[in-house]
Amino acid sequence: MEETMNKTAQPVIDSKIPEGPIAEKWTNYKAHQKLVNPANKRRLDIIVVGTGLAGASAAATLGEMGFNVLNFCIQDSPRRAHSIAAQGGINAAKNYQNDGDSVYRLFYDTVKGGDYRAREANVYRLAEVSNNIIDQCVAQGVPFAREYGGLLANRSFGGAQVSRTFYAKGQTGQQLLLGAYSSLNRQINAGKVKSYNRYEMHDVVIIDGRARGIIAKNLVTGKLERFAAHAVVIATGGYGNTYFLSTNAMACNCSAAMACYRKGAMFANPAYVQIHPTCIPVHGDKQSKLTLMSESLRNDGRIWVPKNIEDAKKLQAGEIKGSDIPEKERDYYLERRYPAFGNLVPRDVASRAAKERCDKGYGVNNTGLAVFLDFSEAINRLGIDVIRQRYGNLFDMYEEITDVNPGELANEIDGVKYYNPMMIYPAIHYTMGGIWVDYELQTSVKGLFAIGECNFSDHGANRLGASALMQGLADGYFVLPYTIQNYLSDQITVPRFSTDTPEFEAAEKAVQDNLDRLMSIQGKRSVDSIHKELGHIMWEYVGMGRTREGLETALQKLKELRKEFETNLFIPGTQEGMNNELDKAFRLRDFIAMGELIAYDALSRNESCGGHFREEYQTEEGEAKRDDENYFYVSCWKYNGSDETAPTQVKEPLHYEAIKVQTRNYKN
Amino acid sequence: MENSISFKLKVWRQKDAKSQGQFVTYDVNDIPTDTSFLEMLDILNEQLVEKGEEPIHFDHDCREGICGMCSLYINGHPHGPATGATTCQLYMRRFHDGDTITVEPWRSAAFPVIKDLMVNRNALDQIQQAGGYVSFNTGGAQDANAIPISKVAADEAMDSASCIGCGACVAACKNGSAMLFVSAKVSQFALLPQGKAEAKKRVKAMLSKMDELGFGNCTNTGACAAECPKNIKLSNIARLNREFICAKCAD
The missing domain is CATH 3.10.20.30 (Beta-grasp domain)
Structure with missing residues (x-):
């Protein structure tokens, strides 16, 4: 099937990359772009959906500039968006540690970490504005960690050989989001931003080919409402919850992105899903959510499984504990396989290596699906106080969930002290794919922009740790507020819209019809039971290791699952007032469509790269085998008018000028 | 097991x-x-x-x-x-x-x-909107290391900034006061040089908004700090009171 897809006509995709050498593109763009003068900004309205790092920072900045902003969030307050849960840190090319960092090196590491599937120009701009983000956040009063001399502290993260990660304990996302939230609050107080909480976007309204508003549901009253604006910005995060169990928050969903996709915005690289190596393993079938342990733990924690299969079997049977196994019987497999980067290899590499060991039978818990993350060596070297200062809150969190304290002395063998290790296993965490955008972050629909995790632009096939926060804030504070003006400059004569137009009428009716249909099915199965089934299909066939056969099976099973959803769903209650089950059902319909999109994309990409690993395409050592000759492109998908029909693939070829494309090497 | x-x-x-x-x-x-x-x-x-x-x-x-x-x-x-x-x-x-x-x-x-166990906590957002920020526009910030901040102050500001805005302090308080919540934000900015310029305005605006929205007064019972899931310390309220008195004296 994918051969025919590859041969389909190639419409030219204009990614609007500015002319000039890579280091000058963004400067050139800003020097020549069109701007909107202050008097005209007051006449223009912008809808921003989402209040995470990207959404809140964009809404606040656009408000500061003088635009009128309507800002929507699904939670009860903008401060609760899932960016808040990011633990580890944010990258920037400050080179405060004098370890040889630079804008170019951050750019290079990000492109390499993304397995050479990101757009060069976007990534360079990201690295360029990274330093402004740190300055901005410090000025807002974000309490980053500091050294005794009063200057900012840094730590190292996966995929880099420099220490460029800024952090605020294990709560960096929280502090950055609260910084953006404070700027947002200032604009709400000033009347420039109007904030709509407990609202969920259900559709985007297109008039004469341009995005002109949204239909949103007031989750408290259950009523649909119409909102008009001169431009619409989507900042609604990723689609990780397609897999049911993920580290995403419970309300994270892809419905806003799917609404844009169904209205003509292309969806890019859906197969690139990041599986995070350090999550607390699944403990039973009643679980609703997985918990991430920050990647920063890999700075001092060493990952291992037993060398001997007998020891692994005893661990699985609960006969011995990790601390009973002495140093010489442990296989620190990341240090063994990747001497140069060791435990700090990128996430995709670390996740696959854990899967490889567990598949071979070396898993260390009762399900055989876990590896150890051990702090004994670090505690013996630095003392428990230093380690607790660095990771205390993570240790406490781990103990609360698992009843095991990783800082507790557990055994002493031949004079060496062994502490309780953590158990970890990979889990769905982040999605690199997303709505296709050009250099201006505009989607393939005019006036519709996508920022943060919900676009595809900067991370290629794999995202490095501490880069999500960087991208969200780069888009929201420093990129979109410029590029959106290039679009709005010729909209200044367009008066404010009424929502009493046939287009709004039709969009609202379609949304209402969909909700009526869901309510009327009155079958036997709960939303969650179908969602769990979706999760099983996705994890089994479209997860860490994919094959052509498995993906074809997945597509078949997803088709059956959609039928089950359409005919056997049960939603209690009415549409009046709040109805959580109806809201979840609305999202699940889109998760199923998203699952298919991921599978189509994964099937069409006959190579392994970053978060997409096809078992047919690997080296003898089990490393991912890329195919730059045939797959050096962004894979974009166009909706064909129905969820039942396969989408059409369109390719955006990648052009690298500054970086030589080569095999990723973390060994030496 | x-x-x-x-x-x-x-x-x-x-x-x-x-x-x-x-x-x-x-x-x-x-x-x-x-x-x-x-x-x-x-x-x-x-x-x-x-x-x-x-x-x-x-x-x-x-x-x-x-x-x-x-x-x-x-x-x-x-x-x-x-x-x-x-x-x-x-x-x-x-x-x-x-x-x-x-x-x-x-x-x-x-x-x-x-509905059921869900409540409307919008009042907490409104208190933040009244003054829980540093008035600073995007762009034009000086280098992040231009002003050294002692590790002690930064760590203490971080502890105050750890508030998650859940409202447990209000629910725990016999007076329904939001003092711990307000004091956490006021303290974070009072401890950092970036927050100093508008410290007086901030503390007055946030407290008057708190009163306006129907939260009760603080009687230093300490139930808020005892129940806080993030261990926000009662000493933040002392700092808030000091900031408020200083601001009022300057009027």
Whole structure:
């Protein structure tokens, strides 16, 4: 099937990359772009959906500039968006540690970490504005960690050989989001931003080919409402919850992105899903959510499984504990396989290596699906106080969930002290794919922009740790507020819209019809039971290791699952007032469509790269085998008018000028 | 290695803000003790849906104790019996077989019930909007290392900034005061040079908004700090009072 897809006509995709050498593109763009003068900004309205790092920072900045902003969030307050849960840190090319960092090196590491599937120009701009983000956040009063001399502290993260990660304990996302939230609050107080909480976007309204508003549901009253604006910005995060169990928050969903996709915005690289190596393993079938342990733990924690299969079997049977196994019987497999980067290899590499060991039978818990993350060596070297200062809150969190304290002395063998290790296993965490955008972050629909995790632009096939926060804030504070003006400059004569137009009428009716249909099915199965089934299909066939056969099976099973959803769903209650089950059902319909999109994309990409690993395409050592000759492109998908029909693939070829494309090497 | 418990769950059910609510008791059986409290509610809700009943509505999102969305007054304690943890980080191993567990929404004049266990905490946002920020526009910031800040001050500011805005302090307070919440934000900025310029304006604006929205006064009982899932210290309130008196003296 994918051969025919590859041969389909190639419409030219204009990614609007500015002319000039890579280091000058963004400067050139800003020097020549069109701007909107202050008097005209007051006449223009912008809808921003989402209040995470990207959404809140964009809404606040656009408000500061003088635009009128309507800002929507699904939670009860903008401060609760899932960016808040990011633990580890944010990258920037400050080179405060004098370890040889630079804008170019951050750019290079990000492109390499993304397995050479990101757009060069976007990534360079990201690295360029990274330093402004740190300055901005410090000025807002974000309490980053500091050294005794009063200057900012840094730590190292996966995929880099420099220490460029800024952090605020294990709560960096929280502090950055609260910084953006404070700027947002200032604009709400000033009347420039109007904030709509407990609202969920259900559709985007297109008039004469341009995005002109949204239909949103007031989750408290259950009523649909119409909102008009001169431009619409989507900042609604990723689609990780397609897999049911993920580290995403419970309300994270892809419905806003799917609404844009169904209205003509292309969806890019859906197969690139990041599986995070350090999550607390699944403990039973009643679980609703997985918990991430920050990647920063890999700075001092060493990952291992037993060398001997007998020891692994005893661990699985609960006969011995990790601390009973002495140093010489442990296989620190990341240090063994990747001497140069060791435990700090990128996430995709670390996740696959854990899967490889567990598949071979070396898993260390009762399900055989876990590896150890051990702090004994670090505690013996630095003392428990230093380690607790660095990771205390993570240790406490781990103990609360698992009843095991990783800082507790557990055994002493031949004079060496062994502490309780953590158990970890990979889990769905982040999605690199997303709505296709050009250099201006505009989607393939005019006036519709996508920022943060919900676009595809900067991370290629794999995202490095501490880069999500960087991208969200780069888009929201420093990129979109410029590029959106290039679009709005010729909209200044367009008066404010009424929502009493046939287009709004039709969009609202379609949304209402969909909700009526869901309510009327009155079958036997709960939303969650179908969602769990979706999760099983996705994890089994479209997860860490994919094959052509498995993906074809997945597509078949997803088709059956959609039928089950359409005919056997049960939603209690009415549409009046709040109805959580109806809201979840609305999202699940889109998760199923998203699952298919991921599978189509994964099937069409006959190579392994970053978060997409096809078992047919690997080296003898089990490393991912890329195919730059045939797959050096962004894979974009166009909706064909129905969820039942396969989408059409369109390719955006990648052009690298500054970086030589080569095999990723973390060994030496 | 897994233990299971069975218990009675006495839950506050209320159709919407205007309806009368009441407690409804459910028998919950065979819950593994390594299930989280909210997963236990998920299991119960699944059973209710299977019976064709409406599930219990409660606020929750990240389930990692950081977003501040979850609430619940469990057995007389905001966020339940565990200290230093939110409801979503509470595990059933804290309870025993045969227990009766009572679950209520936050009770406070400033937090009207929306449905069942969900309340409207918009008042907390409004207090932040009144002054919980540094007036600074994007772009044009000086280099982040231009002003050294002592590690002690930065760490203390970080501790105050750890507030997740869940409202447990308000729910715990016999007066329904939001002083701990307000003091955490005021302290964060009072401790950092960036917050100094508008410190006086900020503290007055936030406190007057708090009073306006129907929160009670502080009588230094300390229930707020005792119940806070993020261990925000009572000394923040002392700092807030000092900031407020200094601001008033300068008027």
